[in-house]
Amino acid sequence: MISLTSPIETPYHGLPAGQKLLVLCAFTFAIFLTSRLDAHLAAVAFVSGVHLGAGIRFTLLAARRLLPVWPFLAVVILWHIATDDLVGGTVISIRLVATIGLANLVTMTTRLDDLADVFKTLLVPFERIGIRLDGLEMAIALVLRFTPLLLQRGTMLVEAWKSRSRRHPSWRIVFPLTLLAIDDAERVSEALQARCRAEREGRSWHVS
Amino acid sequence: METILEGVSYVRDRKKVLDGVSLSLTDRRIGVVGRNGSGKSTLARLICGLIKPTSGKIRVNGIDVWRDRKNAVETVGIVFQNPDHQIIFPTVSEEIAFGISQLGHSKRDARERALQTLSRFGHETWADRAIHTLSQGQRHLVCLMSVMAMRPAVIVLDEPFTGPDLPTIMQLHRHLHSLDVSQILITHDISALAGFDRVVWLDRGRIRRDGEARAVLEEFRTEMERLGRSDDFADFAD
Amino acid sequence: METILEGVSYVRDRKKVLDGVSLSLTDRRIGVVGRNGSGKSTLARLICGLIKPTSGKIRVNGIDVWRDRKNAVETVGIVFQNPDHQIIFPTVSEEIAFGISQLGHSKRDARERALQTLSRFGHETWADRAIHTLSQGQRHLVCLMSVMAMRPAVIVLDEPFTGPDLPTIMQLHRHLHSLDVSQILITHDISALAGFDRVVWLDRGRIRRDGEARAVLEEFRTEMERLGRSDDFADFAD
């Protein structure tokens, strides 16, 4: 599976993931404290500057990732024009673009493993209250296997259906699909047991 | 039967799984052999119209199997290599009755015929059994029964005898014979093709040999044994 | 090896799938035969400690395979009948490396060894391939490689040769031989058991015959052919 990490190298790739997350959190928190227009203009200048610092090509790529936000910003602005609060509308739009933009930048410049490590460190306190994390890595691998597998099971079922029916499969095919999915889970748990030396009993990483 | 492929290619993720395959199959019993990954199962799916050729034309008894689904399911049936890829329904009788009802029979009629098929193989007791409680060979047999119950003119069998036991296989052979159906049999088991009319040998998506069964099989066997003896597999990597 | 079963029964949904099976297997190459649904795959799961016997005791090289998982995975490996029931990971190298890392090797080390195993079979290029893009026979080979790479003392093979092609099978035989591992091979293919020391014949969950390979196989073949010729299957229905 492809992640959303940027193929274009930037200076930010080298920064520790933890620091980047810290800046992101502080920034997001701060911007929600105020609704002054000048503060927001400064924020958007900051985020744009950070992007441009990584080059034009990277900035364009990042802008493309923001595309889905634009149409909806238009709606926000229109709404505020209608309610005669253009400043308010501008502030909200800037806030969204700035926070989402900065968060995307962190996502695009941080390797998956590094980010995962930071999150795992953050989750450590949860271990104290009974959530076990040792299965997390395995769980991630399993999700990455199951997601395409489920889609493939769908294709398989459609083929099986088509091979004996003149009609297109109906939505009803989701029912057998859930059976296939459940059977896959059972088999994978057996397959894990066959090669995994961890004890069968013992709790997994979810709350139990 | 008359299964005709004209310059058929199939590309998946930029890989040419089949590459310019032309065949005109008119014999009653045709074998398909080839190494793992040579494209046999892909060929089977194409002949049944389950996937669309990237280029080329396929006709079975004059029917465009990809476009004309209605006639296709009446003409050609397929037993998948893996029974788990074929089974749709929770119980045995539902699974067998499904295909029959798709031919236009009423639900009752379809169930009736499904039960007949089951009893033909001595498995009446399976009717309301949950399929997932059957052993793999038993599930494979259910797949075979489901397709045979539809009595297609051509039946494509993708390694059908890897699950069922010997008595069941002998029984299946007799049943297939009595059905008067043309077979396209994909297999690694050369002896299963004894008595076949013709054999097609696929190699990395292309036809390597195609002709009278005995001659092709002899050559195929010699080559496979040569490959098996050599320990240098590098050049056959896919 | 020393695989010992004492009065093992396994009941599933009130059905006795295995019924009072006692075996003491010490030979190096042991075959298991029997009709569909006779309980072969269930026996394999029990020997590997994947399911808990309803009653009775199982020990492999002195290890209680159900309880003592840590030692069990080092001692006995299983290749499932259906490759799709075995594969856990998205890519080939992850799948093969997983078992190795479970033996206590570092991630890097495990990957290194996985690559070695792949190149032993001439398939280096598969390392980062998504498993679901492989053909069924190729997936089956991945399963075999994953288990062999763990070098267990005993390896249970449930119909391992129904997917791979002839050259691959010959290669596998050589590899298994070089590994110096004890085999318990479940198969419908009598010829695959040529040269085996001992054969166990299961019949409806019980041991029907157990002894020197050639004698048991001869009797088994005769009985299977007799059953196959008769068209009255009613009394063998499961």
Next chain:
Amino acid sequence: MYRDLAYIALFAALIAALGIIPKITLASGVPITAQSLGIMLCGTVLGARRGASAVMLFLFLVALGLPLLAGGRGGLGLFASPSAGYLIGFPVGAFIAGTVMERWKARSVVAAAFVAALVGGVFVVAAFGTAGMAITLDKSIPEALLLALPFIPGDMLKATAAAAITAFLARNRPESVLSRG
């Protein structure tokens, strides 16, 4: 443990797989997606704890930047977007749905599952979603409620589907409905 792990991963993957069904983005910037059906199923099939775990696993991967949300979206940005409230409400909703399922041992699985999906998967999630939109879009609660309203009919439909699927599983693979185990 293996079984739990496999089921949790499977349901996280199920939410992801439902993301291939195309989304329709509304004026609020929050899309109508099929993924909330996955959230409901996590609760009704897996129960409270496992269900919430599966959803958190999914969100974890989204936060890591895997494109698992409908339309191939992912990354930390989502948690600052108008969807944020919904995303945070997902595990809570699954947990509540699972709790209803576990506590209310109605004879009929369909009924229990429908109520569970409705309470946890529709209302709780909507409550969080509304709060999220109010904050990110700087709206009053009544205004935000108005924005959340268009999702309700679709969500009711999804709750019906979740109930039907749960009942189907309970009939054909009773041991898989962990919320009732």
